[in-house]
Amino acid sequence: MTRGLHWFRNDLRLQDNTALNALAARVDQWLPVFVLDPRLAGGARRQAPRIRFLLDCLERLRCDLQKRGVPLLVREGIPEEVLPKLLHETRASLLSFNEDTTPFAACRDAAVRRVVERSGGRVVACSDRVVFRASDVLSAVGEPYAVYTPYRNAWWKRWAKEPRYAARLARLPAPIPGIAAVAVRDLRADGGGTGAGYLPTGGGAAARRRLTRFLDTEVRRYREDRDRPDRDGTSRLSPYLRFGVISVRQCIGRAEEAARTDAVLRGGVAKWLDELVWREFYAGILEQHPRVLRENYRREYDPMVWNDDPQGFRAWCDGQTGFPIVDAGMRQLRATGWMHNRARMVVASFLTKDLLIDWRAGARFFLTHLVDGDPASNNGGWQWAASTGTDAQPYFRIFNPIVQGKRWDPKGRYIRRWIPELRDVPDESVHSPWESGIATTYVQRIVDHAERRALALDRFRNARSRMVRR
Ligand SMILES: Cc1cc2nc3c(=O)[nH]c(=O)nc-3n(C[C@H](O)[C@H](O)[C@H](O)COP(=O)(O)OP(=O)(O)OC[C@H]3O[C@@H](n4cnc5c(N)ncnc54)[C@H](O)[C@@H]3O)c2cc1C
Known part of the structure; x- marks a missing residue:
């Protein structure tokens, strides 16, 4: 009788799950397990929209499994420690999971593989994502x-x-009997936090x-x-x-x-x-290139001098820059955990080219607040906007936030949804309310776009020429 565990991570489904299918074909009995790793979901992180959405998905997966008579084991701890113990407890010899190629996950998975194999178990790891x-x-x-x-x-x-x-839905083998599950409901954060009312149903x-x-x-x-x-x-x-x-x-x-x-x-x-x-x-x-999480993909921008501007960064985070399309995007993010792609491009360009703040600060903020925060896509998007990425926006193409607003939100509907202070400003000036002559409580612009554009061009050019001289 062969027994196995499937370790669910970023594959919270039963259909078309490559490693689960592979395990199902190899074992007679199985159990699914999810390990809540305090390094990823501990403390204040538990309140992040991404983690709350994850726990909702997990609870629904638990219900799906329960309908099939299979309990989902949820454990808290470091997978390298929890999983070998669980394999021992359940007398299972096979551990399956779908590969995750972020540097943190690859390192963790290698450690899990080592301890499982050292104790005589086997790992089935598949590419699925x-x-x-x-x-x-x-x-x-x-x-x-x-x-x-x-x-x-x-x-x-x-x-x-x-x-x-x-x-396909995996043909699930019978569950390993006699093991107590933990209800995910116990772990779900209770309300509060950003985007509380807006998170999508998991x-x-x-x-x-x-x-x-x-x-x-x-x-x-x-x-x-x-x-x-x-x-x-x-x-x-x-x-x-x-x-x-x-x-x-x-x-x-x-x-x-x-x-x-x-x-x-x-x-x-x-x-x-x-x-x-x-x-x-x-x-x-x-x-x-795992290094891109920390470094510019294009090394020619390594000498770039970024501003140390905590006030500007705070204003950007809070949607208080005085540029409506930027503030609408950031307020949408803070309120819902999601932001429209066009707005992501504009706010990222504003942070890196108008405020001249390092893209890494913006990428970190996004990962904390986005419900879809994904290291690879987020990094790609940020390095694109900052002109440091693979096929990035060339450094001399700098979004004008007013033109972007007029082009993609011509009636200002998006702006008014997220910036109630601009509700009464007419369409023609909703993207540049300072021109409307109407008194509002909306914040003044924190920078002059034309000036910052010139400064950014200068900084990017200098960075490139310094790199060439090196
Ligand atoms: C600065 C910045 C940061 C970003 N951070 C993330 C992130 O953390 N996670 C994330 O999933 N996407 C990220 N994106 C890409 C994109 O904004 C989102 O995938 C998209 O807005 C999600 O909405 P949707 O599902 O309605 O997209 P749709 O338009 O319906 O697209 C379908 C799917 O295609 C993929 N996709 C779409 N656009 C992109 C793109 N430019 N790059 C990679 N995948 C894409 C997504 O998986 C998306 O769900 C980022 C973009 C930028 C500019």
Whole structure:
């Protein structure tokens, strides 16, 4: 009789779960386990939107498992210590999990593997989080790509040859008897914290409903609406993808099926799928270059002089910079744990090019507050905005927050939703309220954009030339 444990992490689902399928094929009895690691979810972190969403998903997974007669074991502690003990307690010899390639996770998983194998157990680790790992999509000279467009083309060529759907529900073996589970409800944070009332409903059923709704409606206008923060035009699936509540393969499979049955959807679906490929691209960059979490991808910007400006940083965090599109984005983030992609680009550009504050401070803040906070996509987005990344925005292209606001939120609906102080300012000046002549309680601009633009150009140019001289 072979027994195994599946260690759930960022794969909180039963359908199309590669390592779970692999375990199910190898054992007669099993149990699922989740380890709440205090290094990731301890203390104040427990209140972060991301962790509260995770615990909600976990509770729903527990219910799904319970319906199948399987208890979910939830333990708190360091996985390297908890898992070997649990294997011993349950007399299980196999541990399965889906790989996670962030530096912290890779190091932790290697340690877990060592202790399990040392005590005679075996580990089944599978790639599941992305369709293709960086090493699966190589250029003609056998190198991983560092630029998105050729990567995307190669990615789709590979997909055409080898589509990877496995949207099956694992045939679950019987549970190992006699082990007490811990209800996730005990661990769920009770209310409060940022984004409390706005967090999306966790769990696979909610993710599948959202995907269905998106493919039935918004995807039709995705090409036009995806950049409009005033419209609800994107899928909002990022938190579910972040925790693997739905798999990227399930998303691609369902979207391709929708486009096959309704030709009108093709344009929107193609654009949306390319966004999922961005997610794969950034995951690959982090896997190949773990240093990017701490360092510029482009070393030519290493001599860049960033401002030490705690006041400016505070104003940015609080949505009090006096630039409406920036403040609306930051207030949306603080209130809901999510921010529209266009707003993410604008606020990141404002922090790095107007306030000249190091992108690492912004990336940390985002990771703390985003419900979808993902080290690879977040790093990719920040380094893109700061011009230090792979195919980053060139340093001389600096977003003008007023122009961005007018272009992507022409009637100021997004602005007014998040900045009630500007409710009575007419559309024409809602992006530059200082021109309206209307007295409001809205904060004054903390910098002059034109001046800061010139300063940023100077700093970036100097950084590059210093690097060349070195
Ligand atoms: C500074 C900055 C930080 C970001 N941080 C994160 C983050 O921590 N986590 C995160 O998931 N995304 C991040 N993004 C990417 C993007 O903003 C979000 O994925 C997107 O807004 C999520 O909303 P959605 O699910 O409605 O997206 P949709 O438009 O419906 O896209 C579908 C999916 O494609 C993926 N995707 C879309 N755009 C991108 C992108 N530019 N890069 C990588 N994947 C993408 C996401 O998984 C998304 O759920 C960041 C972007 C920027 C500019």
